[in-house]
Amino acid sequence: MQSYSNCLLAIAGTVDPRKGGWTMSWRSQPRDKNGRWTKGLSAGALALVVGGGAIAAEGGLGATVSGGGVPKSVVDRAAKGKEPARKGNRDLTWRRMNLKRLKQIVKHGLPCAANSYGEVHKFFLRTPCRSLDRFLVRLDDGNGGEMIVSVSWVRMRSSRSATKLRSLADTYGTGNVSPLPGALVGAGRVKWTGRYYHSRPSGSMVVIAEVEPVHGVPDPDFMKEVAAVAAEFPRP
Numbered sequence: 001m002q003s004y005s006n007c008l009l010a011i012a013g014t015v016d017p018r019k020g021g022w023t024m025s026w027r028s029q030p031r032d033k034n035g036r037w038t039k040g041l042s043a044g045a046l047a048l049v050v051g052g053g054a055i056a057a058e059g060g061l062g063a064t065v066s067g068g069g070v071p072k073s074v075v076d077r078a079a080k081g082k083e084p085a086r087k088g089n090r091d092l093t094w095r096r097m098n099l100k101r102l103k104q105i106v107k108h109g110l111p112c113a114a115n116s117y118g119e120v121h122k123f124f125l126r127t128p129c130r131s132l133d134r135f136l137v138r139l140d141d142g143n144g145g146e147m148i149v150s151v152s153w154v155r156m157r158s159s160r161s162a163t164k165l166r167s168l169a170d171t172y173g174t175g176n177v178s179p180l181p182g183a184l185v186g187a188g189r190v191k192w193t194g195r196y197y198h199s200r201p202s203g204s205m206v207v208i209a210e211v212e213p214v215h216g217v218p219d220p221d222f223m224k225e226v227a228a229v230a231a232e233f234p235r236p
Contacts, residue, residue, distance in 0.1 A: 070221045078225030085232040093229065094139060102146070103185040104137035106236050112154060118175015123168055130155040130204075133235055136180040138187050138214065139226075145216030147223055148187045150179035152208045153235040159204045166199055166206045177208055187214045196223040198231040207231050 080096040094101050112129035113121060135151040154177060156162040169176050172194065182190035196211035209231040211223045 070225070074219065074221045074225055077222065078229055081229045082232055085229050086234070088234045088236070090137070090233065093233075094137075097226070097229070098142050099226075100140040100142065102138040102140055104135070105180060105184045106136075107134050107180060108236075110134065112177070116175060116177050118173075120165070120169055120175040120177065123165060127156070127161050127164070129165075130157055132177065134177075134180050135233070135236060136182070136185050138182075138185040141216075141218045141222070143216070143218075145218035146187075146214045147218045147226065148182055148185065148190055148212050148214050149226060149230050150192070150210045151230050151233055152177040152179070154206045154208070155235075156204050156206070159201075162201060162204045162206050166201055169206070169208060170199055179210060182214070190214065196220070196227045198224075198227040200231040205235065207233070209233075 077097055081093040084090075084092040084096060090104075091101060108131075110132040112132045113124040115132060115134070116124055131153075132155075133153045135149075137149050139147050139149060141147060154162075154165060156165060168174050176192075176194070179190070179192055182188055190212055192210055192212060194210065198209045200207040200209075209227045211227045211230070213223065
């Protein structure tokens with residue numbers, strides 16, 4: 001029989017004896033109104049007292065964190081890129097954030113249903129989009145790490161259908177617009193987890209940005225901020 005503590009942990013994630021404890025699947029973590037992962041389960045971080053010790057969980061592929069927020073230095077670094085991002089100056093955005101662009105690619109006028117998966121794919125079959133543009137870039141973080149950034153601009157036929165699309169895409173396990181292949185920017189095969197994610201509505205358009213590490217260990221908090229900044233880019 002499982003111990004009481006393991007039963008509680010199993011509610012939110014899984015107990016993996018090979019890893020020495022509890023891991024939380026990204027599928028069990030909610031997002032906030034902006035489509036970003038929230039800290040902890042539903043209303044906040046899950047704190048369980050097990051054997052006299054406290055476990056603070058923030059979800060996301062086995063990650064555990066304390067109750068603190070994103071470091072101010074990370075927020076400030078990302079904030080420098082928001083203004084040029086809104087103006088569509090991608091190169092200046094990366095420079096302001098101390099990132100180096102390695103390779104990028106943009107694809108225009110793509111069919112949505114053929115470039116999506118899961119429930120989002122089924123949504124596009126019922127509710128066709130007007131246009132889909134996708135952007136992919138590989139970045140050097142200056143600390144021995146590299147990350148890949150995907151941005152999709154989906155133009156729907158009405159703001160109402162755009163709202164429905166965003167709500168669906170922001171819900172875990174429902175699929176999404178497929179990012180361009182990582183091989184196009186020299187990143188090989190990329191496993192998109194949805195952990196570093198942000199979405200933005202703009203009338204009848206939905207902007208979806210995702211980030212993943214591809215080399216080294218880029219700062220997780222910073223990658224979340226990079227996704228938020230990338231979602232500010234206007235349609236190319």
